[in-house]
Amino acid sequence: MPLGSTFDLTSSLESTMKLFTTSLLAAALLTTAGMAHAAPNCTIKLKGDDRMQFDLKSVTVSASCPSITIELAHVGKMPVQAMGHNVVISATKDLSTVAAAGIKAGAAAGYVPKADARVLAATPIIGGGAKTSAKFAGKRLKAGGDYSFYCTFPGHSAIMKGKLVVTK
Numbered sequence: 001m002p003l004g005s006t007f008d009l010t011s012s013l014e015s016t017m018k019l020f021t022t023s024l025l026a027a028a029l030l031t032t033a034g035m036a037h038a039a040p041n042c043t044i045k046l047k048g049d050d051r052m053q054f055d056l057k058s059v060t061v062s063a064s065c066p067s068i069t070i071e072l073a074h075v076g077k078m079p080v081q082a083m084g085h086n087v088v089i090s091a092t093k094d095l096s097t098v099a100a101a102g103i104k105a106g107a108a109a110g111y112v113p114k115a116d117a118r119v120l121a122a123t124p125i126i127g128g129g130a131k132t133s134a135k136f137a138g139k140r141l142k143a144g145g146d147y148s149f150y151c152t153f154p155g156h157s158a159i160m161k162g163k164l165v166v167t168k
């Protein structure tokens with residue numbers, strides 16, 4: 001049927017146009033997402049509580065950040081002697097040995113071994129209601145490397161830890 005054929009052709013053209021428009025929209029969305037992704041995150045913002053937990057299991061930062069800021073808020077109420085929290089960053093493979101060295105360094109050292117090359121960054125240790133921060137250069141991290149953040153208060157690093165994902 002000639003009439004049917006004409007109808008089908010028009011319908012097919014419309015479908016092609018719709019597909020084309022959809023593709024353009026998808027491409028535009030992908031570009032926007034790509035741009036948003038490219039904006040580097042230079043802050044590690046964590047909350048620690050009286051249940052010996054960080055609020056995040058993973059944080060992503062960029063090695064291109066001239067300076068990365070660690071911001072830690074202890075949202076609990078327990079004193080530093082009982083439920084102290086800090087944020088230490090190292091390669092994941094060094095987590096347990098750095099935590100052990102931290103315990104050896106003791107409370108006066110904030111449970112962080114001094115002049116230890118494995119420690120890439122560390123905040124002071126704080127108790128409930130307090131906030132602290134520390135800064136370090138993004139170039140200390142390598143994009144795609146395996147890093148962790150954790151608390152070195154005795155006994156905490158086993159569960160009070162997360163993955164630090166590093167992008168370019």
Ligand code: CO
Nearest residue numbers: 084085151156
């Ligand atoms: Co802790």
